[in-house]
Amino acid sequence: MKTNILPFALFLFAMTMTSCNPTAEPKRPDLIGVSHVGFYTDSPARTAQFFTDYLGFAVAEGGLTTPGCTVIKFNDRQYIELYPDPDGVRNQSMYYALETDDAEAWREYLFALGEDVPADPLVHGRTCDLRLWVPTPPSGAALEIVQQLPDDLLAQTKGQYLPEGRVSDRLGHIGFMVADMDQVNPFFTNVLDMKESWRGGSRPDVVQWVHMQLPESEQTIEYMLYDEEPSRGYRGVMNHICLLVSDVDAAQAILTTRTLPEGCRNDGIQTGADNKRQINLYTHEGIRVELVEDHFVDGIAAPSSTGQPMKYTAGQ
Numbered sequence: 045m046k047t048n049i050l051p052f053a054l055f056l057f058a059m060t061m062t063s064c065n066p067t068a069e070p071k072r073p074d075l076i077g078v079s080h081v082g083f084y085t086d087s088p089a090r091t092a093q094f095f096t097d098y099l100g101f102a103v104a105e106g107g108l109t110t111p112g113c114t115v116i117k118f119n120d121r122q123y124i125e126l127y128p129d130p131d132g133v134r135n136q137s138m139y140y141a142l143e144t145d146d147a148e149a150w151r152e153y154l155f156a157l158g159e160d161v162p163a164d165p166l167v168h169g170r171t172c173d174l175r176l177w178v179p180t181p182p183s184g185a186a187l188e189i190v191q192q193l194p195d196d197l198l199a200q201t202k203g204q205y206l207p208e209g210r211v212s213d214r215l216g217h218i219g220f221m222v223a224d225m226d227q228v229n230p231f232f233t234n235v236l237d238m239k240e241s242w243r244g245g246s247r248p249d250v251v252q253w254v255h256m257q258l259p260e261s262e263q264t265i266e267y268m269l270y271d272e273e274p275s276r277g278y279r280g281v282m283n284h285i286c287l288l289v290s291d292v293d294a295a296q297a298i299l300t301t302r303t304l305p306e307g308c309r310n311d312g313i314q315t316g317a318d319n320k321r322q323i324n325l326y327t328h329e330g331i332r333v334e335l336v337e338d339h340f341v342d343g344i345a346a347p348s349s350t351g352q353p354m355k356y357t358a359g360q
């Protein structure tokens with residue numbers, strides 16, 4: 045049989061040229077969830093007591109907790125890290141980590157975009173996972189992208205340090221201060237490929253909170269907007285975490301059986317502007333933890349605000 049191989053050869057040539065094209069757009073790797081959050085606290089012991097004695101979590105051992113870092117797991121993939129900041133120089137700031145299944149691909153992707161990430165491949169850190177610090181526009185939180193590995197320290201504690209009585213079993217979102225969303229949005233939408241899912245505020249004419257959904261997850265980050273220099277206390281309100289519950293009444297019933305540690309607060313059940321019931325809780329130094337129901341009241345989503353986003357430009 046006579047076969048004309050020219051079209052096939054041309055096809056192969058075209059494919060080769062495409063794959064070697066240095067001007068091809070770098071492909072964004074996946075972001076599959078919120079991994080963990082790190083808080084700086086004047087007392088990791090007191091903050092840990094709030095999470096253990098009141099919320100029912102446990103301090104993780106297995107090498108995860110060290111003299112400089114206390115780890116409390118929410119589940120086998122999500123956790124909080126507490127770092128000592130006795131003099132308050134961190135001023136209620138935080139960092140957060142988003143999970144990927146390929147941290148090295150993220151380094152290559154961001155490097156190709158000209159971001160300030162290492163030129164060399166990632167190496168395993170203390171916890172044996174892969175972590176990449178990512179430079180971001182100014183905000184109240186720093187960003188890390190993390191890849192869990194089958195033999196890392198977190199994996200080695202699978203199923204451990206997760207008490208039955210913990211009030212929640214998952215981190216829903218993290219929120220952090222953003223002075224100007226116009227300044228940060230290009231990074232989060234164009235580079236990280238997040239999509240805005242909701243915006244709202246305590247008044248209809250202003251936007252204070254903007255939810256940005258991760259590309260391969262239902263989980264979100266939340267811009268916390270403001271328009272004047274925030275106090276230290278209000279920084280702790282804005283830089284926060286959200287723990288999800290299926291029934292906030294049941295969660296509150298559990299909490300009423302426990303003693304609120306000295307200096308901490310439980311503001312009771314409220315319905316948020318996003319039409320989800322929630323309880324705002326505060327550590328002894330004012331770090332906010334939202335306990336939020338994983339569904340809307342009556343199943344009805346709150347519409348996004350049409351108000352004007354808050355912006356703080358002084359001092360920039």
Ligand SMILES: [Fe+2]
Pocket residue numbers: 217218219266284285286334
């Ligand atoms: Fe929130």
